[in-house]
Amino acid sequence: xxxxxxxxxxxxxxxxxxxxxxxxxxxxxxxxxxxxxxxxxxxxxxxxxxxxxxxxxxxxxxxxxxxxxxxxxxxxxxxxxxxxxxxxxxxxxxxxxxxxxxxxxxxxxxxxxxxxxxxxxxxxxxxxxxxxxxxxxxxxxxxxxxxxxxxxxxxxxxxxxxxxxxxxxxxxxxxxxxxxxxxxxxxxxxxxxxxxxxxxxxxxxxxxxxxxxxxxxxxxxxxxxxxxxxxxxxxxxxxxxxxxxxxxxxxxxxxxxxxxxxxxxxxxxxxxxxxxxxxxxxxxxxxxxxxxxxxxxxxxxxxxxxxxxxxxxxxxxxxxxxxxxxxxxxxxxxxxxxxxxxxxxxxxxxxxxxxxxxxx
Ligand SMILES: *Cc1c(COP(=O)(O)O)cnc(C)c1O
Numbered sequence: 001x002x003x004x005x006x007x008x009x010x011x012x013x014x015x016x017x018x019x020x021x022x023x024x025x026x027x028x029x030x031x032x033x034x035x036x037x038x039x040x041x042x043x044x045x046x047x048x049x050x051x052x053x054x055x056x057x058x059x060x061x062x063x064x065x066x067x068x069x070x071x072x073x074x075x076x077x078x079x080x081x082x083x084x085x086x087x088x089x090x091x092x093x094x095x096x097x098x099x100x101x102x103x104x105x106x107x108x109x110x111x112x113x114x115x116x117x118x119x120x121x122x123x124x125x126x127x128x129x130x131x132x133x134x135x136x137x138x139x140x141x142x143x144x145x146x147x148x149x150x151x152x153x154x155x156x157x158x159x160x161x162x163x164x165x166x167x168x169x170x171x172x173x174x175x176x177x178x179x180x181x182x183x184x185x186x187x188x189x190x191x192x193x194x195x196x197x198x199x200x201x202x203x204x205x206x207x208x209x210x211x212x213x214x215x216x217x218x219x220x221x222x223x224x225x226x227x228x229x230x231x232x233x234x235x236x237x238x239x240x241x242x243x244x245x246x247x248x249x250x251x252x253x254x255x256x257x258x259x260x261x262x263x264x265x266x267x268x269x270x271x272x273x274x275x276x277x278x279x280x281x282x283x284x285x286x287x288x289x290x291x292x293x294x295x296x297x298x299x300x301x302x303x304x305x306x307x308x309x310x311x312x313x314x315x316x317x318x319x320x321x322x323x324x325x326x327x328x329x330x331x332x333x334x335x336x337x338x339x340x341x342x343x344x345x346x347x348x349x350x351x352x353x354x355x356x357x358x359x360x
Contacts, residue, residue: 005344008322009152009297010175011195013339018249036245041238046245050233053248060254063184063207070206070226071234071244076102076174076193079204080109082224083146083170083189088114089215091143095119095167097136099158100127100151101328102172110146113217117142127154129289133163144168144188150176150294152196153326155286155333157294161186168212175296177205178254178338180264188212197296197337199247202240254338263338270336270345271295277349283356301331308332311355318351320344 006013029036032045039046054069063069072078083106084094093115096107099122110116117139120131138145145164150157152175161183162169168188177192184190189208195201208226216225228236254263275293278284278300286293286300302311308324308331315323325331336345 002319004319004321005340005347006321007334007336007340007344007348009196009326009333009335010193011201012197012335012337014199014246015250015253015339018246018253018339021249022246037242039241041235041241046241049245049248050235050239053244053251056248056251056255057205060178060251060259061182061184061207066210067184068206068208068210068213068226068230070208070229071239071247072204072206072229073202073240074224075201075204076172076191077105077109078224079172079191079206080106081112082220082226083144083191084110084113085220085224086216086226087168087170087189087212088143088217091141093117093139093142095138095142095145095164097121097131097145097147097162098123099130099148099156100154101326102151102153102174103146103148106146106148106172114143119145122156126287127151127156128287128292130156130158130292133160136162138164138167140165140167142167144170146170146172148172150174150179150296152294152297152335153299153329153333154288155294155297155299156288156292157296159291168209175335175337176294178260178263179267179296181260194243194247196335197339199250200243203243203247205247266342267295267336267338270340270342271298273345273349274298274334274336277352281352281356283359284352296337297333297335299325299329299331299333301325305330307359314355315348315351318347320348320351323348 026035095117097120098118107116119136119138122129145167149171170189173190174193175196178197191206194203213227213230222228278286283303284300323332325333
């Protein structure tokens with residue numbers, strides 16, 4: 001059996017220890033005589049799994065008590081519609097910061113429901129930086145401010161949390177959640193699709209301040225209303241039980257690693273090594289402003305795009321897979337989420353150096 005270093009942007013690697021735990025309890029979870037997939041979501045075994053997962057996430061992220069944690073379906077993309085439906089209240093407009101492909105999708109969906117004020121837009125620079133606080137044109141009468149702290153495709157990450165006064169700040173943290181400590185109290189709502197840094201696809205986590213619940217538009221579908229999930233412990237209907245269980249194993253694993261502080265130290269080191277390898281070469285390049293470079297998604301190009309195929313082939317022979325960049329950006333992209341071991345980044349750096357040398 002060989003586990004490769006998989007640099008996929010998502011679904012992405014899971015910690016090997018987590019998959020092994022799941023394997024061990026696959027046929028018979030803790031003497032219940034069932035796999036977790038076969039359990040009633042309302043039975044006491046599954047309720048204990050679900051409850052522990054939520055508590056571990058609360059511990060790991062230090063989530064204040066006045067926030068609800070919801071385990072929902074439909075991915076992060078479903079929230080693009082749910083957010084305006086739930087949060088506009090009696091307002092008619094919302095502020096959106098446009099820093100890349102995922103912001104654009106959130107904006108396009110929001111336009112179906114409200115007036116969108118673009119508070120900042122970095123498209124002119126080819127989405128290679130985040131706007132500064134001073135550049136944000138915020139409307140004090142907006143229902144909320146939405147942004148994407150880490151743009152998964154462009155590899156652009158905010159190095160600060162926007163200050164929005166009394167207007168709730170909403171963050172699509174799909175590709176950066178759990179990568180380092182974050183002050184949840186600065187946000188009205190945080191959401192993240194699971195398949196990058198949480199667990200298997202099929203689950204989306206919503207962390208929402210309680211005072212934002214209960215003002216969904218009248219036509220909001222029951223299942224898109226956060227209130228529905230908040231008042232039913234995310235069990236109004238059958239939740240994605242297996243993904244929720246696996247996410248719980250990941251949260252417990254993060255605790256064992258020393259929590260988000262430890263994850264942040266490892267992730268900072270991994271990213272620094274990879275960017276240093278890019279910057280110290282005359283062959284690889286990353287276009288993102290240095291202090292806005294993502295810790296999780298590192299796009300880079302080769303000096304000659306005709307060598308891309310040879311690079312990918314050589315990398316995969318070393319067990320380094322899924323490095324092809326997003327079709328909109330080209331080149332390569334290495335996604336190095338929590339589950340990518342530091343040795344994986346070391347192996348990638350070593351391969352990049354030898355590939356460059358072979359071109360000389
Ligand atoms: C992957 C991703 C999404 C989409 O997630 P789905 O779960 O596929 O809907 C949205 N936003 C960001 C920032 C992402 O990285």
